[in-house]
Amino acid sequence: MAENTVLDAIDAAILRELQNDARISNKDLAARVNVAASTCLERVRALQRRGVLAGFHADADPAALGRPLQAYIAVRVRPHNRDVVEPFIRFVLDLPETIALSHIAGADDFLVHVAVRDAAHLQRLLLDGFTSRREVAHLETQLIFSHIRKWDIGPM
Amino acid sequence: MAENTVLDAIDAAILRELQNDARISNKDLAARVNVAASTCLERVRALQRRGVLAGFHADADPAALGRPLQAYIAVRVRPHNRDVVEPFIRFVLDLPETIALSHIAGADDFLVHVAVRDAAHLQRLLLDGFTSRREVAHLETQLIFSHIRKWDIGPM
């Protein structure tokens, strides 16, 4: 199988199963995709080597951790150069409220996905965390009613 | 330990380790958090029962799957009522390009996170997938330069 082609049927099935349940035993995984356990193990390792499988992560529920409110914060950073942007990224990633951070093209420069306790907590985060920083030129906050992440993405 | 309190130190450590590597063996996990394997196993199951641990998922790299370009699509859906919104959500989640979908409060109604092959693919998705639908009143697309997801979120 060439390195640059899409996945074959077995790899795609392995990917699907592991995205669905990363803690499945290798034996059960092998049974689901109809190969021997040893074959399955080697294919999983190959997928990791190729970078297709980037990692395995437990999904913690922010609400169960006392952070039931989520929001997107769109941020414009001025001036938008490396010396300003890189410390800003580090700052955002160090915030415990941050779940994800995107650097985007458009009117806004960053989209920060946060999970907080309540509206007061969000307000404090915006005022003390963001608007107090000099490089933050503009903020726009959108509450998230619901956020659905599709776990099983595949080749197209 | 009360059900409504935050996690104790051991649970927090288990959560951190499993978010970091969901396929760690129970024995290694127990060693890392300094409890017996049997204790560790029971705590992990309790965290699942309590809903703190919502699942375990392999993280596949969209770029390695031939979809190196990501974007946010902000969508306004009119009329914004249940009969229109629910089919729209199903439609978006069924698209293979979709990675995540947020229902948000603000000028826009939804934020769709997609991964595509290239700009032409994105254009086709927007024109054929979204603007051709009658309930889609407005679209705004932002390319994503980089997207960083923080895997280890914890109690605050």
Added chain:
DNA sequence: ACAGGTTCCGAATACTCTTCGGGGCATGGC
């Protein structure tokens, strides 16, 4: 102090992981 409840541990069995040698099958050269 003691009863009741909870949490933790370690031993033991059942089960799983992982390695490794070898078989089968496609591909390509001659």
Added chain:
DNA sequence: GCCATGCCCCGAAGAGTATTCGGAACCTGT
């Protein structure tokens, strides 16, 4: 056609791990 080569796959078996369960230790309120 026929063999050599490389690739993928498999099963066996020892090493390692998961899981259960009985009992010890520890709170906590009376």
